[in-house]
């Protein structure tokens with residue numbers, strides 16, 4: 001995943017008219033992490049969401065979805081929501097907020113969400129390419145001139161990351177840049193701060209009010225399966241040095257997809273299908289454990305990576321469980337979200353006893 005993300009980032013840099021190594025150094029002590037998502041069958045898919053509307057805050061996301069479907073994306077061109085039909089073996093690449101900020105809005109990060117499903121459970125995994133904590137994020141000078149003034153305030157990535165990850169236990173409003181304003185924010189312990197709501201009847205029974213979305217956020221039945229979502233063949237990457245025609249075409253395709261869609265799918269990406277299958281299998285084994293067993297590796301203030309069934313935005317729970325783990329071992333982040341506090345903190349992963357192969361895959 002790291003290799004694929006660096007290659008893609010080089011292509012994105014080239015497509016923006018930058019040197020391919022323009023972002024080298026930004027990810028030296030990365031805060032990359034991987035998230036396994038499990039969306040259980042839901043009896044009230046019309047009232048809830050598997051995953052709320054958000055944009056990914058890092059540079060790029062590499063997403064593997066199974067064949068259940070449900071991922072929806074807001075089109076950059078007309079603001080319409082479309083569903084992203086699973087393509088076997090393909091990875092979905094999302095442009096993240098950082099690319100939007102660095103490119104001063106030449107590319108935009110894509111808004112997306114996941115529908116809950118009344119018939120089928122769903123599994124996905126996401127790799128988030130994130131910079132080192134000390135990277136100051138702001139539009140690159142190449143994209144600023146008199147006609148194009150800077151569109152984003154700068155911010156320190158590590159402080160933003162700490163705010164998001166360490167604020168799990170309080171309600172926070174994070175307002176950093178235009179690009180980051182819809183990004184996922186995880187909050188916990190919300191029940192004590194909001195009045196108890198009434199249970200609601202769905203077509204299939206009563207639903208825990210913690211999961212019920214406001215009317216305007218509920219899924220729309222008429223979402224269309226879009227035609228023409230870019231499906232980019234990365235096989236020219238293998239001969240990128242020698243085949244300059246192929247690589248120029250690839251750069252143009254990627255540039256077009258980033259500009260017009262904010263996401264794309266890739267095939268012939270070089271990631272062995274066996275590796276993907278092993279991750280999916282280990283993930284299924286883990287999420288099939290009892291809640292008590294899974295909660296032995298719950299995220300908490302000491303271990304901010306691990307299991308959670310309480311991802312929440314605006315006080316509403318997602319119909320989803322997650323297990324996340326950091327990639328650099330250890331990952332070093334700021335200990336607090338206080339702007340002037342330079343104290344650091346080492347993050348390591350916690351692993352369940354079962355399945356033992358989860359750690360390896």
Ligand SMILES: O=C(O)CCC(=O)C(=O)O
Nearest residue numbers: 035037065071114124126
């Ligand atoms: O499960 C999916 O398809 C989407 C996951 C996602 O958007 C995320 O983890 O940020």
Ligand SMILES: [Fe+2]
Nearest residue numbers: 054055056112
């Ligand atoms: Fe996402």
